[in-house]
Amino acid sequence: MEGERNEKFISRKRSFTFGAYGGVDKFICENEMTKPEPLEHSILDILDSPTSESKPLLSTGNNQKVTELFEIIEKLQGSRLDEQRCAFPPPLRSQLLKIGGDLPLILPPKLGGYWIDPPLEKFAETSPTSSHYGLQPESYDIMERDSEAKYYQEFFRSRYHHSFTAVDPSLGPLVLSVCLEEEENRLRVILRIKECSMHGVFSVSLFPNIPSAVELAKMLCESVTVPRFDVVSYLKAPDLITAFDEHRVSQNFKFGVLYQREGQLTEEDILYNNEESEEFxxxxxxxxxxxxxxxxxxxxxxxxxxxxxxxxxxxxTSFHGREIMFHVATKLPFTEGDAQQLQRKRHIGNDIVAVVYQEGNTPFLSDVISSHFLHCFLVVRRVRKGEGEEGGEGVFQVSVTAREDVPPFGPALPDPPIFTHKSLLREFLLTKLINAEISCYKAERFSRLELRTRSSLLEGLQAELSSRSQCMMGDPPVSALFSSEGVRGVTEGSGGFIENFKRAIRVRSYSFDTLGGPRKIGGVPLPQKPKATTEKNGESESYKSPGPSLPASDIQGFTEVKDHSSPQEDT
Structure with a gap:
């Protein structure tokens, strides 16, 4: 009779990289005392149970040490795929499929971090023979990523309005827009700060006189402390402000599509599928x-x-005025001998939401695809109706999983989550995919990225409007112009650090030439270049004649950043 002993459980610790480079999975053996676990975790126990005892890696003998040294060298020189990718224990599939009965569409990772809808405890209640199948499409509402992003375009561009800029000691750059709607006798105001944009409508009858820009700003945000705002007089300011307000608005989406066959449990198995069945x-x-x-x-x-x-x-497909491109794994390039299929991973790994179509009863593991971007999966499995029912065609069962910091999103899954009509399934899936991505942007990783992006764009917008307005007044300050050009040099480039650095250097050189100030090397002033020489470069021409004749490329710094503000803005 055996006594109690320590079992070595295998837990998977993931080291993530971006989709272009795949991911790294490593097994780490941890000593834990055996503990009785609830019955509902029996499937997860199989996923994490070892097949053999681990052997010690090092021995005390000299010969053993030499042998270990050569083994380490051989591993370092060997295939990196064997080192980076995990392989489930060989008996795993047979053990999993011997459990019997239907398995859930999704299983959570052992370490948690994901929510599943519907929860696993409700899986037993799901029946393809239930009488209620889905909701009506009228209840499927598409979420807006930024509901106030188009207020300026809708209420300000077509009316006479004013914009103002300032730099608050605590809040940073501020951009204020004020419009007098004479028909309704009210003031409409938008205040843009780093964290968000605040919108308000005030009746003119509330004020004995039209309030100042500072007073209007404080009505929206009490933290404003600036004593005054500067008027924006740049003729193309509406274009720049619109580009900033709508930098998160997109009518285009891209989603990954994975094909999971019976018995496939690893990322490599799923991405290695190269044939499409009629059902898929x-x-x-x-x-x-x-x-x-x-x-x-x-x-x-x-x-x-x-x-x-x-x-x-x-x-x-086009869906309610939106264009959607699907990155179907089986249609992306297949590389023979590449277990990771990086040509496929570089696209699907950089999507935020993916659809998984299951052909069989093998569950999908929430964290099986290693990616910094993928935050949500919609899993679809085709099931059959019970015997004796009309038709005999397959019906579709749907489940959703997302990282725990992704807030819930609609439309809600029907109870049970079964769809009998393809048109209803399409309407539900496409709506759910769009809402899933918008909801994923509220996760910690993306919210931090968006805050940094917005802060940088607002700083560039304020500097650009301030410097351009003063240029139109005939007195451009050197510091403001430098600040504006420095921000544009950083944000509009997409060629990496070296290209951005070169662009910043060029911009500063052109700024000296444009301002007419002599440059110095080692304290000795250099003669100014002739005007005809500097005008040959398009980057300096836009600053030689401020006013209405400025080219449309002046707003390029903000329109290009829109394409890089999120992983989804790829055209």
Whole structure:
């Protein structure tokens, strides 16, 4: 009779990289005392149970040490795939499938960090023979990422209005827009700070006189302490302000599509699928239309439409005025011998939401795809009706999983989460995918990124409006112009640190030439370049003649940042 002993449980510790480079999975053995666990965790126990005892890595003998040294050298020189990717124990699949009965669509990771809808405890109540199948499409509402982003375009651009700028000691840069709506006898105000934009409407009858810009700003935010605002007189200011307000607004979306067959439990197995069954092709037709990428003119979602480097076909659809491109794993390039399939991972790993279509009863593990971006999965499995029912066609069961910091989003899954009509399933899935991505932006990782992006854009907007306005008044201050150009040099580039550094150096050089000030090297002033020489460069021309003749490229610094404000803004 054996006594109590310590078991070595295998836990998976992930080291994530961005989708372009895949991920790193490592097994770490931890000594834990055996503990009785609830019955509902029996499946998870199988996923984490070892197949053999681990052997010590080092021995005390000299010969053993030499042998270990050569083994380490051999490993360092060997294939990195064997070191970086995990492999589940060989008996895992047979053990999992011997449990019997239907398995849930999704299983949570052992360490948690994900929520599942519907919860696992409700799985037993799910029946494809239930009488209620889904909700009506009228209840499917698409969320807005920023409901107030288009207020300036809607209420200000078509009316006479004023904008003001200031730099608050505590709040940082401020951009204020004020519009007098004479028909309604009210003032409409938008105050932009780093954290958000505040919108308010005030009746003019409340004030004996029209309030100042500072008073209006304090009505929206009591923390404003600036004594005055500067008037924006730049003629193209509305274009810059609109670009800033709507930098998060996009009508284009891209989602990943994974194909999981019976018995496939690892990322490598799922990404290695290269054949599409008729059942999977039928599901793709529900999502959208298969299009040829060569010469495609719609939203491409980062796929190559010229040289065929990302495959020849893709799935695309238009949905309520939005264009959606699907990164279908089986349609992306397949690399023989590459277990990680990085050509596929670089696209799907950089999506935020993905659909998983299951062909069989093998559950999907919430964290099986290692990615910094992927935060949510919609899992769909085709199930059959009970015997004796009419039709005999398959119905679709849906489940959702997302990281724990992603707030819930609609539309709500029906109870049970079963869909019998393809049109209802399509309406639900596409609405749910869009809302999932918008909700994922509220997760900690993306919210921090958006705050940094907005802060940088607002700082650049305030500096640009201030410097351009003073240029139009005929007295551009050197510090303001330098600040404006420095911000544009950083934000509009997308060629990495070296390119941004070169661009910043060029901008500063052109700024000296434009201002007419002599440059110095080692304290010795250099002669100014002739005007004709500097005018040959397009970057300096835009600063030689401020006023109405400024080219449209002046707003490029903000319109280009829009394409890099989030992983989804890829065209």
């Amino acid at each position: 092709q039928e599901f793709l037709s529900i999502l959208g239309e298969t299009v040829t990428l060569q010469g495609f003119t719609g939203f491409r979602g980062g796929l190559d439409v010229c040289h065929g480097q990302t495959g020849s076909d893709a799935v695309f």
